Amino acid sequence: MLDKLWSIQEPQIIERKIQFEPLEEIYLLLKELVKQNEVVRTEEFWDITLYCINKILWKWSGTPNPFSQEDPYIDGNILELENQLKLAVEFEYKSTPILQSIIEKINIIRLNPQAPLFEAEVEHLDKQRRVCFVANADSYNFLLAEAKRLSRKWVVRTPTELRGDDTFDELVFFGQFRSLFFGKFSDPTLEFIFTSSRAEKIYWVHYEWISSNWSPSINLIGSKEATRPFRGKKNIFTSTGKNSIQDLDFVPKIDEKRYVNLINKSISEEEEDTQETRQSLDEAFCFLLSEKREGKQLAAFVSADGSKALAISDFDGDGTLDIWRFLPEQLGKGMYILRRTQGADRDVIEIMADENLGSEALILRNVQKRWKSELSNKVKTIGIEEAIKELKGKGCSPANRGNVLRWMSKSNIKTRRQAHFYALMDFAGLKNEAPQIWNDMRRISAAHTQAGFELDSMLKSKIEEIDAAIFYGNTSYEFTLSEGQNLGTITAFSIEERLESTVEVPSGWTSWGVRELA
Amino acid sequence: MNSFAHFSLGKGDWVQFFIDLGKYTVENLHGNSRIIALVPSTSMLPFLISAGAMNSFLNGNISTGFKNIKDIWSELVDTPIGTEVHVVDKTNGFIHHKGALKYVSSNTFGIQLTQNKFQVDPGWIFEPANGIVPDIEVSITASREYIVPERAVSTKADPNLLLLNKFYQNTDPLGVLGLPNNIIQIIGNKNRLILESQAEFVIDEIKGSFSEGLITKNVLNKKQELTYIASPREENLTASANLSIFTQSSNTNIGDVVDWTNEFPQIYLIPRTSRQSYDLVEIFNDEYEDREQTLELTDLNIPIGCEIMGYKI
Numbered sequence: 001m002l003d004k005l006w007s008i009q010e011p012q013i014i015e016r017k018i019q020f021e022p023l024e025e026i027y028l029l030l031k032e033l034v035k036q037n038e039v040v041r042t043e044e045f046w047d048i049t050l051y052c053i054n055k056i057l058w059k060w061s062g063t064p065n066p067f068s069q070e071d072p073y074i075d076g077n078i079l080e081l082e083n084q085l086k087l088a089v090e091f092e093y094k095s096t097p098i099l100q101s102i103i104e105k106i107n108i109i110r111l112n113p114q115a116p117l118f119e120a121e122v123e124h125l126d127k128q129r130r131v132c133f134v135a136n137a138d139s140y141n142f143l144l145a146e147a148k149r150l151s152r153k154w155v156v157r158t159p160t161e162l163r164g165d166d167t168f169d170e171l172v173f174f175g176q177f178r179s180l181f182f183g184k185f186s187d188p189t190l191e192f193i194f195t196s197s198r199a200e201k202i203y204w205v206h207y208e209w210i211s212s213n214w215s216p217s218i219n220l221i222g223s224k225e226a227t228r229p230f231r232g233k234k235n236i237f238t239s240t241g242k243n244s245i246q247d248l249d250f251v252p253k254i255d256e257k258r259y260v261n262l263i264n265k266s267i268s269e270e271e272e273d274t275q276e277t278r279q280s281l282d283e284a285f286c287f288l289l290s291e292k293r294e295g296k297q298l299a300a301f302v303s304a305d306g307s308k309a310l311a312i313s314d315f316d317g318d319g320t321l322d323i324w325r326f327l328p329e330q331l332g333k334g335m336y337i338l339r340r341t342q343g344a345d346r347d348v349i350e351i352m353a354d355e356n357l358g359s360e361a362l363i364l365r366n367v368q369k370r371w372k373s374e375l376s377n378k379v380k381t382i383g384i385e386e387a388i389k390e391l392k393g394k395g396c397s398p399a400n401r402g403n404v405l406r407w408m409s410k411s412n413i414k415t416r417r418q419a420h421f422y423a424l425m426d427f428a429g430l431k432n433e434a435p436q437i438w439n440d441m442r443r444i445s446a447a448h449t450q451a452g453f454e455l456d457s458m459l460k461s462k463i464e465e466i467d468a469a470i471f472y473g474n475t476s477y478e479f480t481l482s483e484g485q486n487l488g489t490i491t492a493f494s495i496e497e498r499l500e501s502t503v504e505v506p507s508g509w510t511s512w513g514v515r516e517l518a
Numbered sequence: 519m520n521s522f523a524h525f526s527l528g529k530g531d532w533v534q535f536f537i538d539l540g541k542y543t544v545e546n547l548h549g550n551s552r553i554i555a556l557v558p559s560t561s562m563l564p565f566l567i568s569a570g571a572m573n574s575f576l577n578g579n580i581s582t583g584f585k586n587i588k589d590i591w592s593e594l595v596d597t598p599i600g601t602e603v604h605v606v607d608k609t610n611g612f613i614h615h616k617g618a619l620k621y622v623s624s625n626t627f628g629i630q631l632t633q634n635k636f637q638v639d640p641g642w643i644f645e646p647a648n649g650i651v652p653d654i655e656v657s658i659t660a661s662r663e664y665i666v667p668e669r670a671v672s673t674k675a676d677p678n679l680l681l682l683n684k685f686y687q688n689t690d691p692l693g694v695l696g697l698p699n700n701i702i703q704i705i706g707n708k709n710r711l712i713l714e715s716q717a718e719f720v721i722d723e724i725k726g727s728f729s730e731g732l733i734t735k736n737v738l739n740k741k742q743e744l745t746y747i748a749s750p751r752e753e754n755l756t757a758s759a760n761l762s763i764f765t766q767s768s769n770t771n772i773g774d775v776v777d778w779t780n781e782f783p784q785i786y787l788i789p790r791t792s793r794q795s796y797d798l799v800e801i802f803n804d805e806y807e808d809r810e811q812t813l814e815l816t817d818l819n820i821p822i823g824c825e826i827m828g829y830k831i
Contacts, residue, residue, distance in 0.1 A: 005558055006532040009823025163768075163791040165559045188796045196558040196790035196823070218790065218799050220554055222806045222827030227820050327797070397808045416777050 004167045011171075011197040013236055016124075017208035020116040022109050023060060024209045029102045030057070036095040041255035045091070049084045049099065052077045054252040056106060061207055062175030064118035064133075065142040067109050073138075078106060117174050118146065121205045127151035129169040134159060134193060137334075139174065159190050160315075162198050171199035175206055177214035177237060187330065191216050194237065195229035204237070213238040256499050259288065262297070262517040263503050270506070281504040282409070285328035287337055289514060290494040291475040296516040300339050300493060302328040303510040304502045305406040310338040310455075312463060312471075312492050321463045321471060323456065328498075336477065336492035338459070340512035347411065347511050348487055352451035353444065360443075367440045368413065374428040376408045387427070396423035410507070413448065414441035458482060459490070532821040536563050540570025542818055543783050544578065544761060549830060551783040551813060554802045556795070556825040560787045562714060564704040564763040565728035567785060568745055569685055571761045572732060575697055576689045580760070583693030584655040587644055594656060595622055602664035603629050604657040604696040605640070612676065614695055614738070615640055618664040633668050657696025667741070677738060681726035694733060700746040700756045702732070705772065706765030708749040715747065750775045761785070766792050773798055776805075779831070805831060 030053055033039055041047045056077050060067065081103050088096040125131050131154045133143045140156060147154040155168070173193065194202065195216045206212065214237045216229050225232030263286065284301040291298050302309045308325040313335045315322045323338075331337060340348055354361035379387045384404055391399035398420060406412050407424060415421045418438055425434035462479045471477055475494045481487040493514060509515055543553065557563065576583060582590060584606060597603070597619055605615045617629035620639060628641030642652045682694055704711055715729040729737050732745040748754040750764065750772045757780040764772040764786045771794055772786065788798050806829050813828030820826060 002532075002559065002561055006821060006823055009558055009821075163793075165561055187793065189790075189793050192790040192795070218556070218796055220556060220799060220806070220825055220827040221803045222554075222809075222812060222829060223556075223825045227825045229825070398804070 001165060001167065005165055005198070008167060008197050008200040010230070011199060012201045013194075014201060014203050015239055016121055016203060016205045017239065017241075018116050018120045018205060019208050020114075022105065022112070023057070023116075023207065026053075026057060026102055026105050026109070027209065029098055029105065030054075033095055033098045033102065036098070038093060039095055042258055044258070045084070045087065047255045047258060049081065049088075051252055051254055052081045052084065053102060053106075056081075058252050059138065060109070061210065063136070063139045063142075064115055064121075064174040064205070065139055066115040067112040069142065071138075074110065078103070078110065081106070115142075117205050117207070118143075121172060121174075121203060122146070122150065125154075125170065125172075127153065129153060130155070131170045131172065132157050132162075132168040132199060134162070134171060134173045159193055162193060166198065168199040170201045170203065171197075172203045172205060176210065176212050178212070188217060191218060204239075206239070207241075209241045211239060211241040253500075254288070254497050256501060259286070259297075259299075259499060259517065260501075260503060263299070263505065266515060266517055267506060282507040282510050283405070283502050284505050284510045285331075286499040286503050286505075287328075287331065287493075287495050288497040288499070289337075289475070290496045293516055298493070298514045299517050300337050300495075300514045301503075301505050301509045302331070302337075303409070303411070303507075304328065305402075305409050305412065307411060307510075310459065312336040312338065321466060323459050323463055325452075325456075331495060332498055333495055335495050336471075337495055338490050338492050339514055340488055341478070341491040341514070342489035348481070348490070349448055349451045349455060350411075351487065352454055353447040356447040356450050357443065364440050364444050367437055368444060369410075371425065371428060371430055371437055372408060372410065372412075374430055375424065378428050379404060379408060391423060391427050394423040394426055396420045396427070411511075413445045414438065531819060532824070533566060535819055535821050535824070536566035537570035537573075538818055539785070540567035540572075540761070541574045542570075542815070543567075543785060544571045544574035547783040547813065547828075549781055549783075550779045551828065551830045552802075552805075553783070553785045553813065553815070553826065553828045554788065554806075555786070556788050556790055556799070558790060558823045560706075560765045560767060560789050562717075562728075563787050564706070564711065564765050565715060565732065567763055568702045568704065568732050568761075569728070571702055572694060572697070572744070573686050573689070575701055575760065576686050576693045580698070580701070581657050581659040581693065581696045583689060584657045584696050587642070587652060587654050587656055588646065590656045590658070591644055593658060594619075594627060595624070597622065597658055600664065602659035602698060604659070605629065605642070606655045606692060606695065607640075608653045608655075614742075616664075616742070618666050619658075630666050633666050655692060657693060659696060659698050677733075678726050678730040680724045681721075681731050684721060684724050684726075685731045694744065695738070695742070697744050698758070699741075699743050700758050701744050702761045702763070703746040703748065703756055703759040704763045704765065705748055705750050705755065705775065707767040707770045708747055710767055711747045711765065715745075752778055755780075763787065766794055766798060768792070773801060776801055802827075805829070 034050065039046050039050070041050065056074055059074065085096070085099055085103055088099055093099075127150065131151070133147060133154070133156045135143045135156045135158055140158065143156045147156050171193075195218070215234045219228055230236045283304040285304055287300045287302070289298040289300060306327070308327055309331060310323060311326050311331055312321055312323050314320060315324050354365070357364060382390070384401060387404055388399045388401065391404070398415070407415065415424060421438050421441070422434045425431060425437060430437060458481060459479070466477070477492045479490045479492070481490055539553070543551070582593065584604070599619050599621070601619045603617060603619045607613045607615065615629060615631060617631040617639070620628045620630040621641075625645050626641055626643050628639055630639050631637060632639075642654060643650050644652065677692075677695060679692075682692070686694060712734075715732070715734050716727050718725060718727050733742060734745050734747060735743040746756055746759065750770050752775055755762070755775065755778055759780065760782050762780070762782065762784045764775065764784065766772050766786075766788045773794060786798075786802065788795050792798070806827060809829035809831060811830040813830060815826060815828050
């Protein structure tokens, strides 16, 4: 088995470009629609409308299922589009006829029983060979039924299920690469499907009019090109379609600018309400949640300082819920992000860690506050650029803008390496105390690790009680952490979208709770 | 029966490469050298690397390897008291004694097995002129002083000599028993690694497992453990290992111990299929940028599918 796995690491990539004009016509109409002057994403009506169309097209272009298959997601978006059309008529938009034409064509395709990607590919496959269809949540049941019907040797696997050592003769991937890297979970490690092949032949089956390109991003910078996947060639997964439509053109995306404006408005309103002058701001990732409160969009923020956030979903594909920690860059649509929604305004891990530290917590936290304060003062005095230069000169090689800001932040405890920490203390004027501070910070860090384990096990025991089917039907799910300890309530919120750019928000927003975007 | 019961030791280029990588590392790299490899699967790789490394340790100067008493006597009389010495006594079966050299004269020597004063330590007379030549083989571990344990480490053992012979050709296969404990450490998902090490394979009609070839815990006895297997927590790591191999696998994260060093080479194996591969690659790429020296890894026939880099920190 391992010999086979190692022998197929330079697979043959076969691209199949499939024609299906009715779908292509909708793309062309969509292009026409966005050319109209009145159609701008910053206007809520058009943002919602374009988002709905893109969601339908994105799903259809990335799945091999028949168009007429029962699908509440598609039906829900069609319904929303039809409501938008009524509004367009009411608002007397000039682009209404194009929108009407798009909706008519979508409704025609919706009744079509064809499955163009699957049907075109399957006629080339040998029923005697072990073929594996790569499925996502949308295509799994259809592909499984078809594979069973057509050949006993054909199987269906989700990307997660391909992480083992099993190998196949041929592997079939349907749709655009972006569906792997922009879709559910946006996990960059999924590139292993192509860079760590499980089959000697990989078929890439997609619609012919869409241009698409992708190249591996996980590389060791010190490796020789010849040892890299496909010997370092960049053009293996490049396809030029007609009509200059790029796959990225219809990845369903919301208008980020509109939301950034809403976030800034909310910050100003909070400052007015609390009579506070400008609060300290943290760079953070913004997650738009599926849940709305009184018609207002809810958002959760996770600091971009390298902190991880807890999320729930079936990450390992075994049919049960898992609770894992992720960097905000790894969180995405389809996951449930956990936020503390009731209780003290401190990070629950910090509270539990302090409990573990006992009577010494206060002393150790004061040491932490002190070096943060000395460091911040020094950086403010000489400026961040000069600080970076001086730190590097003292041997603190990871010093860069992001890291210096992170070291100054309240939540950070220490650098990974002792030598870097000593350099940081030297810079902050605490050279003689560096060994003692390092030891104190190691104790806080150990208490945080222990608290992390305790919180994980507390939450694991909570989610074991939940029926996954019921969980997925909710936009949020509330847990009371512990009856005995005063740890408050945690709520799991379904993520609808993640803004691609980070935003600056009050530091309190990143530690707990969710915010209404006014 | 475990999930690796039908494992067959492959004969592809990849097998030879990882054996060679172990040899290369031991013979050419020193200090805090790090090799990072992105691979399609880490299955069996740490053991192949260890087999290559062990071969080089046997041919190196860590121990003399087991020699007949006649051949090693002149070396033994010059050995400092306290040095780790192994004796395989074949007079009555196969008894392996491990201890510190306690005394050595012109015709006798003895080793201290334990700190227990009531324990009788073994000694041997060597007078070839009078026809007194014990049926023993001796290995002197030159590299380290032996810390005498509270309990003795003398056991009747039954090493898989055929397999050791196959693994360590051109050397005395018993030599492996004379190497110090924890000379190699393999860090990763401990349960999985143990399972893999115990997977039985056949190589040129000789049956065996990596645990027998690399002497992991409990293969000979509880105390003799040349290849130490542990999970990636700093408190589990042993500073005495001459080679550390870190294997990323599900449910464990070698990212937690990347800062750990012991002035000996380290090899990190990252499967591209791991959810941690992105983060780990980023950590090692950052470290590579701050490297003291690049390791060229020349003369190695790297198989397709293995992306590799080396550097010294």
